[in-house]
Amino acid sequence: MEALLRWAAELGVSDSLSAPASSSCLGRSLVVADFPDAGGRGFAAARDLRRGELVLRVPRAALLTSDRVMADDPRIASCVDAHRPRLSSIQRLIVCLLAEVGKGKSSGWYLYLSQLPTYYTILATFNDFEIEALQVDDAIWVAQKAVSAIRSEWEEAAPLMRELDFKPKLLMFKTWLWAFATVSSRTLHVAWDDAGCLCPIGDLFNYAAPDDDTSSEEQDTEEAMKCQERNVMLEEIKLDSSSERMTDGGYEDSNAYCLYARKRYRKGEQVLLGYGTYTNLELLEHYGFLLDENPNEKTYIQLDSELCTMGTWPKDSLYIHPNGHPSFALLCALRLGATPTNRQKSFSHKIYSGSMLSVENELEVMKRLGSKCVETLQQLPTTAELDGRLVHFLRNLQNSTNWRVDVEQSSFGQEFAAFLRFHSVDLDCTHNQLLVRLLRSLERWELAVRWRCSYKIALTKCVLYCKRLINELSLQ
């Protein structure tokens, strides 16, 4: 890591407005630290940071984009250009990334590449067993679609990679998947390339959902304004909450990627970035992790097709919040659905404004929603309670020094036997320590079970919400 920080400093990467010290690009605003429960390797504040303060500047010279790789290597450029019409910008970036990986120590990006994760847990890396463990059809479909899309993209890019004389290992699907996951989970947006850029050092920020710091917004605005006056680099930042930057930074006129503190941080606290507004399934798909508390989580249930088409609400606006409440659009759609067809038109104004129509209508809405959730929960093979215990078991197993004992003492012997069967591992042939391949699969299995568990918890909360409202309305 020291060598990477020195290399980045030479390219002008800095965590302060002044030029970096030659030995490291960090130390004045940020330091690399480990946060085992919140993303692993990330950044800690090197001192107290103000909201809106510039914390990292990465000049264009340090950004890895396909343009940059091609500009530095005419052979890659001519091959990629010849295939350009058939390949997407993401496929081109992946090929350029792999071409640099193939150069080994002679790549200008070697120090950066050697610090990248060796494996990822995005949905596309899930095998059939792990995908099945998601249990919910929509999620299974998303995972299967992700795997098949990436496989076709790899097949499309194979002729170009062969033309570039990639070594056999670099031509493998497994390697493509690694590169895809690198691009998916680490690129930052730039205007000139849809694939974005790989941003050395800038990609060490872990994620926090964009709106979990809004409470501190007002109190911080004054401070941020003062900070803005002092800091010429902040001229571009819009500090009012309505125009809050989603990514806490961007590529600016100064020809550099600039990243800012999204809130006040105390020294030692993890400095986080809001990559965007994602549900947990989207976080899993693009970044390979889940948030226990995700304010942007949306839980979808199978609704009657009539209900989805009868109003003007987009299908993805019909969901349940993490606290179990139906979204505004779902509530409106349910109210419309519970209104006799001949009266829907006359009530439409009231429905679209979000008003309750009548006690009878609202009772019907809550009954329908509650039973839909109960029905959905009953169709799933396990309960949230059991899933919670399975998560606990899978976590223990990943840190176990004698997995046999842990499995024997648990009530998940059958599930674990199915897992070993899927991996064609004989129970007697393994050592006390599980194979790395199995440990990684356990990690993904745990993610799948955590996801389905939180799905069921949201539906259970929705059932309770409906019951409570039914009770209250019945008393009126």
Ligand SMILES: C[S@@+](CC[C@H](N)C(=O)[O-])C[C@H]1O[C@@H](n2cnc3c(N)ncnc32)[C@H](O)[C@@H]1O
């Ligand atoms: C841009 S990288 C951040 C740096 C990364 N931790 C590293 O060591 O290189 C994004 C990845 O970090 C992890 N990550 C980021 N935020 C996280 C969070 N809040 N919880 C768990 N994992 C997180 C995920 O693996 C994600 O794909």
